[in-house]
Amino acid sequence: MSSLLDIRDYRLDFDTFDGAYKVLDGIDLSLAEGETLGVVGETGCGKSVLAKSIMGLLPSPPARVLSGSIMFEAHDLLNATAADWRAIRGQRIAMIFQDPMTFLNPVLTIGQQVCDVIAAQQGSKPKAARLDRAAIRAHATRILELVRLPDAAELLNRYPHQLSGGMRQRVLIAMALSGSPRLLIADEPTTALDVTIQAQVLALIDDLVQRLKLAVIMISHDLGAVAAVCRRIAVMYAGTVVEDAPTAELLAHPRHPYTRGLLAALPDIDGDQATLVGIAGSIPNLLTPPQGCRFHPRCPLADGRCSNEKPLLRRLSEIHRVACHHA
Amino acid sequence: MVLFVGKRLLLFGFMLLGLLTIMFLITNVAPGDPAKLMAGQNATQDMVETIRREYGLDKSLPEQYAVYIGGVLRGDLGRSIVSTKPVVEELLRYFPATFELVLVAMGLGILIGVPFGMLSAVYRDSWIDHATRIFSVSGVALPAFWFGLLLQLYFAVHLEWLPVSGRLELITPPPEPVSRLYLIDSLLRGEFDTFREAFQHIILPALVLSFPCLASILRVNRAEMLEVLQSDYIVAARANGIPAFRIITVYALKNAMLPTLAIIGLRFGWMLGSTVLVETVFDWPGIGLYAVQSALYSDFKPVLGVTLLIGFCFIFINFLIDLAYGWLDPRLRTQ
Amino acid sequence: MASDITSAAPTGWRARHAGTIRQWRLYAHLFRRSFSSMLGLFLVVLFLVLAAAGPALAPYPEDTMGAVHLDNRLKPPSLAHPFGTDEMGNDILSRVIVGTRTSLWIGLIITGVAALIGVPLGIFAGYMGGRIREVIMRITDVFLSVPGLALALAIVASLGPGITNCVIALSLVWWPGYVRLIDSKTLALKEELYIEAARAIGARTPRILFHHILPNCVSPLIVKASMDMGMAILSAASLGFIGLGAKPPSPEWGAMISVARSYMPDWWWYALFPGLAIYLTVLGFNLFGDGLRDILDPKSRGR
Numbered sequence: 001m002s003s004l005l006d007i008r009d010y011r012l013d014f015d016t017f018d019g020a021y022k023v024l025d026g027i028d029l030s031l032a033e034g035e036t037l038g039v040v041g042e043t044g045c046g047k048s049v050l051a052k053s054i055m056g057l058l059p060s061p062p063a064r065v066l067s068g069s070i071m072f073e074a075h076d077l078l079n080a081t082a083a084d085w086r087a088i089r090g091q092r093i094a095m096i097f098q099d100p101m102t103f104l105n106p107v108l109t110i111g112q113q114v115c116d117v118i119a120a121q122q123g124s125k126p127k128a129a130r131l132d133r134a135a136i137r138a139h140a141t142r143i144l145e146l147v148r149l150p151d152a153a154e155l156l157n158r159y160p161h162q163l164s165g166g167m168r169q170r171v172l173i174a175m176a177l178s179g180s181p182r183l184l185i186a187d188e189p190t191t192a193l194d195v196t197i198q199a200q201v202l203a204l205i206d207d208l209v210q211r212l213k214l215a216v217i218m219i220s221h222d223l224g225a226v227a228a229v230c231r232r233i234a235v236m237y238a239g240t241v242v243e244d245a246p247t248a249e250l251l252a253h254p255r256h257p258y259t260r261g262l263l264a265a266l267p268d269i270d271g272d273q274a275t276l277v278g279i280a281g282s283i284p285n286l287l288t289p290p291q292g293c294r295f296h297p298r299c300p301l302a303d304g305r306c307s308n309e310k311p312l313l314r315r316l317s318e319i320h321r322v323a324c325h326h327a
Numbered sequence: 328m329v330l331f332v333g334k335r336l337l338l339f340g341f342m343l344l345g346l347l348t349i350m351f352l353i354t355n356v357a358p359g360d361p362a363k364l365m366a367g368q369n370a371t372q373d374m375v376e377t378i379r380r381e382y383g384l385d386k387s388l389p390e391q392y393a394v395y396i397g398g399v400l401r402g403d404l405g406r407s408i409v410s411t412k413p414v415v416e417e418l419l420r421y422f423p424a425t426f427e428l429v430l431v432a433m434g435l436g437i438l439i440g441v442p443f444g445m446l447s448a449v450y451r452d453s454w455i456d457h458a459t460r461i462f463s464v465s466g467v468a469l470p471a472f473w474f475g476l477l478l479q480l481y482f483a484v485h486l487e488w489l490p491v492s493g494r495l496e497l498i499t500p501p502p503e504p505v506s507r508l509y510l511i512d513s514l515l516r517g518e519f520d521t522f523r524e525a526f527q528h529i530i531l532p533a534l535v536l537s538f539p540c541l542a543s544i545l546r547v548n549r550a551e552m553l554e555v556l557q558s559d560y561i562v563a564a565r566a567n568g569i570p571a572f573r574i575i576t577v578y579a580l581k582n583a584m585l586p587t588l589a590i591i592g593l594r595f596g597w598m599l600g601s602t603v604l605v606e607t608v609f610d611w612p613g614i615g616l617y618a619v620q621s622a623l624y625s626d627f628k629p630v631l632g633v634t635l636l637i638g639f640c641f642i643f644i645n646f647l648i649d650l651a652y653g654w655l656d657p658r659l660r661t662q
Numbered sequence: 663m664a665s666d667i668t669s670a671a672p673t674g675w676r677a678r679h680a681g682t683i684r685q686w687r688l689y690a691h692l693f694r695r696s697f698s699s700m701l702g703l704f705l706v707v708l709f710l711v712l713a714a715a716g717p718a719l720a721p722y723p724e725d726t727m728g729a730v731h732l733d734n735r736l737k738p739p740s741l742a743h744p745f746g747t748d749e750m751g752n753d754i755l756s757r758v759i760v761g762t763r764t765s766l767w768i769g770l771i772i773t774g775v776a777a778l779i780g781v782p783l784g785i786f787a788g789y790m791g792g793r794i795r796e797v798i799m800r801i802t803d804v805f806l807s808v809p810g811l812a813l814a815l816a817i818v819a820s821l822g823p824g825i826t827n828c829v830i831a832l833s834l835v836w837w838p839g840y841v842r843l844i845d846s847k848t849l850a851l852k853e854e855l856y857i858e859a860a861r862a863i864g865a866r867t868p869r870i871l872f873h874h875i876l877p878n879c880v881s882p883l884i885v886k887a888s889m890d891m892g893m894a895i896l897s898a899a900s901l902g903f904i905g906l907g908a909k910p911p912s913p914e915w916g917a918m919i920s921v922a923r924s925y926m927p928d929w930w931w932y933a934l935f936p937g938l939a940i941y942l943t944v945l946g947f948n949l950f951g952d953g954l955r956d957i958l959d960p961k962s963r964g965r
Contacts, residue, residue: 017688055566082571090568097566102559107581107657116577117567159657175567345804349813353820461698464952468944470896472903473919473937476926484927600809604900608923618815619904627819634816638808645807 004183004215005031005054010068012053015061021286023049025239025294027068028313033182036209036216038226040262041236044283047219051187055095056085072183087124090117094176098188100168104160111156114140114175121179139178147174147204166197170204177208186218190225202228223262227251235259238284238294241313245320255316255327257299293325301326331653339646346638350631351395355388404635405628407621414632418614422636423507424494425602425613431529432537432598437591440541444548448556449575459545466542471601475535475608482531490528492610499524532609536601540594547590551583585656592648596641692957699953705946712762720756726913736929746931754932757913758939764914765895765943768829772894773887775833780840781883785871787841788848799845805838811897818906825908828901832894843886847879881958885951892947899940915940
């Protein structure tokens with residue numbers, strides 16, 4: 001499999017008054033064409049920052065890249081120019097967001113916003129292939145239908161506040177897919193929605209991924225949501241990837257103590273397990289992250305080596321990688 | 328929508344009544360004898376009593392209030408003591424000059440304030456931002472009367488580029504009245520020399536008057552743009568590949584214009600208030616100068632008339648802006 | 663390194679107040695980093711010193727009390743008289759310095775009275791809500807519907823000119839702004855969880871007002887008061903310029919410019935320096951307030 005996205009040793013700091021927050025510490029991840037990857041971790045572990053890095057949406061300052069590279073197709077995303085981004089955003093990589101309430105512009109109609117996105121894509125096409133206004137509107141209607149929104153044509157004249165949360169998230173997904181991207185980044189796409197709507201939106205994403213052969217990076221703190229869509233899962237902790245394996249393998253044989261903690265913290269529907277187990281302690285302050293393994297202060301297996309030497313993300317098998325001295 | 332406009336209309340009426348009440352209270356509840364004040368310092372007791380009767384000042388407060396409201400509704404704001412003419416007549420004569428001045432000044436304020444506010448926000452912390460920030464804070468701090476004197480000194484006396492004061496040269500006849508705004512009337516009548524002259528006369532006073540307004544429009548627009556530019560929907564628009572120019576001019580500006588519009592309404596009122604100073608400095612024959620000269624003669628019916636007119640304009644403008652808000656913000660319109 | 667996270671309870675004043683100390687250091691850092699804030703601070707301090715030590719610093723203190731030196735009339739700026747002299751032969755520098763005290767007093771009184779009227783009304787309106795709030799806010803709106811200067815002019819016209827009446831008039835038009843500010847702040851605070859929690863455990867209304875709501879209104883209040891000091895000084899000087907405020911022999915900046923106007927353009931220094939003093943004072947308070955707002959209340963910029 002050729003790799004679509006390749007992140008190597010990516011380190012990023014946030015400069016603040018208190019000093020530099022070491023937000024991402026040597027991320028290594030790659031994604032093949034059509035692959036679905038879930039990125040899971042607690043709030044503040046750097047998963048959203050990683051997603052925004054791929055889209056080039058981090059303001060700098062405060063963000064400062066220390067090392068590494070992010071390659072997408074033939075583009076070096078860390079050194080992309082404004083013109084490069086115009087060709088990439090929306091057409092090669094697209095993104096959907098956490099809170100559909102705030103990610104649509106309140107004073108523009110759905111039609112204006114969807115059509116604008118499609119119109120923006122015409123710029124990088126050859127003159128003959130560009131769509132005119134009527135064609136853009138027709139395309140807008142088509143993609144709203146693609147995400148199974150009823151009365152798509154009528155919907156174009158509505159304002160965001162007239163739509164429910166689930167409908168807005170569908171509109172955002174439609175906008176993201178309008179340029180037929182190769183990679184879709186979904187940043188907590190269901191967190192702000194009701195549980196029933198969550199299931200619908202996840203089913204929709206899963207369906208679209210299969211039909212359009214999209215590569216997906218889905219970011220969530222909800223292991224269950226990610227497992228419903230993604231074939232592979234990477235677990236992040238405090239700015240590092242600690243484990244990376246196919247979903248079934250990871251759920252059946254978690255090797256990193258943090259992953260095991262996460263799994264133990266999942267409520268068991270069957271009721272076999274009477275008590276929920278949490279992970280002791282809390283996420284470390286990234287201003288002064290722990291030496292060695294960033295998880296060691298909370299780790300039941302930690303020993304002297306863990307507090308001195310940072311464990312590398314090493315291959316246990318062809319498909320399973322883990323960053324732990326004891327795995 | 329009908330409900331929205333109806334509600335605003337009701338509020339508009341209420342504000343007007345409140346304004347009249349304040350004006351009434353100022354004249355009648357203020358310590359000191361209004362009859363004595365009107366009669367002047369050298370008046371005899373008899374003269375004071377005559378004035379008291381003539382103006383109905385011997386009646387009870389509620390009666391006087393009813394008489395006052397009735398009078399205003401019939402368009403009677405009393406007479407000026409100095410000119411002995413009805414105040415309403417004089418207000419109608421002086422108002423167009425003020426209106427013209429305020430319109431030009433507001434135009435300057437918006438045309439300069441909004442774009443520079445945007446630039447300043449987009450290029451945050453650059454030299455443009457620092458320059459506009461110092462400019463905007465000092466714009467509010469500049470005493471209009473002093474700034475006006477300095478501009479006169481430099482551009483009119485020293486460089487002799489522009490006239491010192493007035494609306495036109497004394498020997499130039501004003502254009503046949505249509506709108507009574509010289510800039511418009513002279514164009515309508517094809518008197519281009521008069522137009523140029525009127526234009527030269529209005530530059531300095533309009534500039535002085537617009538300065539604080541320009542500064543605060545700039546400031547609010549910058550602050551709102553900064554906030555909007557950080558909002559989620561702008562991030563989403565960028566992620567979806569919308570060009571930066573379009574994001575700034577459509578996606579961000581339309582949202583940032585809502586609070587900017589509110590400050591424009593507020594500033595409009597302040598501007599009307601400041602005409603009192605600017606018209607004094609530039610001998611601009613509008614209601615501000617009229618109020619000041621009347622106040623200096625303790626002729627307070629005209630002063631109250633001017634204050635009432637300014638208050639009325641202010642409430643009216645804000646009524647219009649409320650409506651514009653409803654038009655710009657779909658959340659209000661479609662409720 | 664594990665000890666960092668599981669260390670014992672912090673001891674000593676510094677350790678216990680580490681959060682507060684960091685907060686203040688952050689404020690100081692942000693304030694110092696901004697050139698305009700520091701300029702504001704410098705100007706405010708400068709004029710406060712001039713106001714406090716006025717007569718002692720003035721080179722010709724007797725010139726501020728109506729002395730006449732006819733041989734010395736309208737002299738341009740020189741070493742003896744850096745700002746020149748006026749039509750009575752008085753030293754303009756001395757009069758500007760002594761005028762500082764008048765202006766700052768005026769600003770302080772107007773702002774103080776306005777806050778004393780406005781803050782209680784605002785808290786009351788915001789906390790009580792319902793009818794009471796409706797009534798208070800409507801009255802406030804009506805007052806705000808006339809531009810301050812125009813309303814003050816009408817009040818002075820009916821009270822008669824003079825510096826006291828001018829201060830009364832400006833105080834009367836200044837309070838509604840405080841009602842609005844405090845009312846909106848109180849409304850927002852009332853919804854905060856900790857206030858609801860305090861109510862739920864049975865805290866009395868005065869306790870909630872004084873312990874929870876008032877302290878949280880302090881920073882926007884300081885910011886507004888600082889800005890208003892400048893604007894009140896400017897408004898009082900404006901009335902002085904029109905001829906309705908302080909009367910000419912008294913060294914008030916606006917009144918000085920009012921007289922100086924008839925000596926324009928030939929004796930330009932007469933109007934220049936008092937105006938510069940007004941401008942720098944107002945600029946100082948505005949920049950200072952703006953700087954404070956940036957660090958204390960970054961959400962409410964612009965108004």
